[in-house]
Amino acid sequence: xxxxxxxxxxxxxxxxxxxxxxxxxxxxxxxxxxxxxxxxxxxxxxxxxxxxxxxxxxxxxxxxxxxxxxxxxxxxxxxxxxxxxxxxxxxxxxxxxxxxxxxxxxxxxxxxxxxxxxxxxxxxxxxxxxxxxxxxxxxxxxxxxxxxx
Amino acid sequence: xxxxxxxxxxxxxxxxxxxxxxxxxxxxxxxxxxxxxxxxxxxxxxxxxxxxxxxxxxxxxxxxxxxxxxxxxxxxxxxxxxxxxxxxxxxxxxxxxxxxxxx
Numbered sequence: 001x002x003x004x005x006x007x008x009x010x011x012x013x014x015x016x017x018x019x020x021x022x023x024x025x026x027x028x029x030x031x032x033x034x035x036x037x038x039x040x041x042x043x044x045x046x047x048x049x050x051x052x053x054x055x056x057x058x059x060x061x062x063x064x065x066x067x068x069x070x071x072x073x074x075x076x077x078x079x080x081x082x083x084x085x086x087x088x089x090x091x092x093x094x095x096x097x098x099x100x101x102x103x104x105x106x107x108x109x110x111x112x113x114x115x116x117x118x119x120x121x122x123x124x125x126x127x128x129x130x131x132x133x134x135x136x137x138x139x140x141x142x143x144x145x146x147x148x149x
Numbered sequence: 150x151x152x153x154x155x156x157x158x159x160x161x162x163x164x165x166x167x168x169x170x171x172x173x174x175x176x177x178x179x180x181x182x183x184x185x186x187x188x189x190x191x192x193x194x195x196x197x198x199x200x201x202x203x204x205x206x207x208x209x210x211x212x213x214x215x216x217x218x219x220x221x222x223x224x225x226x227x228x229x230x231x232x233x234x235x236x237x238x239x240x241x242x243x244x245x246x247x248x249x250x251x252x
Contacts, residue, residue: 030194035211071215090213094179099210107198107205108164112221116177116213 034097040089040124043097047087048133049126055080055134058125062140066117069142075112080129083109091137092121118145152217154247158224158233165227165251167198169235170219177212192240193218199234200224227251 034046044050061075076086086109087100098115109127120141127134152172158165171193178190196208206222224233229251236246 029207030209035209075221093213095211095213097211098213099208101206101208104203104205104207106200106203106224106226108223108225110221110223111208112219113210114215114219116215 031100034100035095037097038095040091040096043089043095044126047097047100047126049087049128049135052126052133052135055127055136058127058134058136060123060125060136060138062123062138064139065141065143067143069117069119069145071114072117072123072140072142073112073114074123076110076125078109078125078127078129080109080127080134083127083129085128086111087126088113088115089124089126090115090117090121091124093118096124117142154235154245156233156235156247156249158227158249158251160227160229160251163226165200165224165231165233167222167224167233167235168219169222169247170217171196171237171245172217173237173239175212175214175216175218190240193237194240195238196220197236198222198224199232199236200227201232202234 034043037043037046057079059077066072074088078086085100085102088098089096090098099113101111103109122137123140124135124137155170158167173193174191176188176191180188182188190212192212193210196210197204198206205224231251232248234246234248238244
């Protein structure tokens with residue numbers, strides 16, 4: 001009885017895997033909902049981080065004034081123990097969520113990326129550590145926006 | 150077709166500093182071409198970093214990452230000669246990868 005059920009389960013899971021395989025090739029773990037969010041609150045909610053706690057252990061290195069909004073360098077270091085992921089959001093961009101990085105064993109919770117900014121805005125970082133979400137912000141003033149053009 | 154990628158990994162103490170450049174237009178879907186038509190979105194969505202064949206960083210990015218994206222990552226406990234592979238996948242299903250050894 002149990003053996004039969006186990007085999008059925010096994011067959012079902014193999015079938016599910018086979019079905020998933022071709023989809024996997026064309027993306028994706030890409031979080032369509034979070035990246036498609038048009039407001040900060042929505043994006044944070046889609047990340048499961050609706051109300052992250054402020055933290056001084058997240059260090060954001062970004063220019064105070066960016067002359068060119070098409071490429072603003074943003075460097076993030078998390079000093080929170082067991083940081084699992086780092087997400088970068090630009091509060092005032094049309095789609096606030098820019099990037100999310102998951103760190104596995106062997107990777108330091110650090111990333112540097114160039115982003116486009118439509119206008120002066122807070123750059124927000126949300127880090128997940130020990131099952132909780134933490135955040136830090138830094139304001140970047142943009143002289144020439146880099147989203148349309 | 151996908152433009153070339155550039156990668157460099159240098160050892161600092163026990164941490165490998167990895168820098169990668171991906172040739173990609175990263176179209177936002179907001180830009181218009183010379184004829185005034187909107188250029189459709191075309192951007193990298195997923196970035197994977199592997200150290201000696203094991204995935205260590207998985208990134209998801211949006212169209213708001215700058216054109217020809219440059220990333221820096223840090224890998225702890227890496228040694229000289231370790232193999233680092235970085236690949237990407239965009240919203241059209243195009244993909245590219247490159248690898249290097251830690252120097």
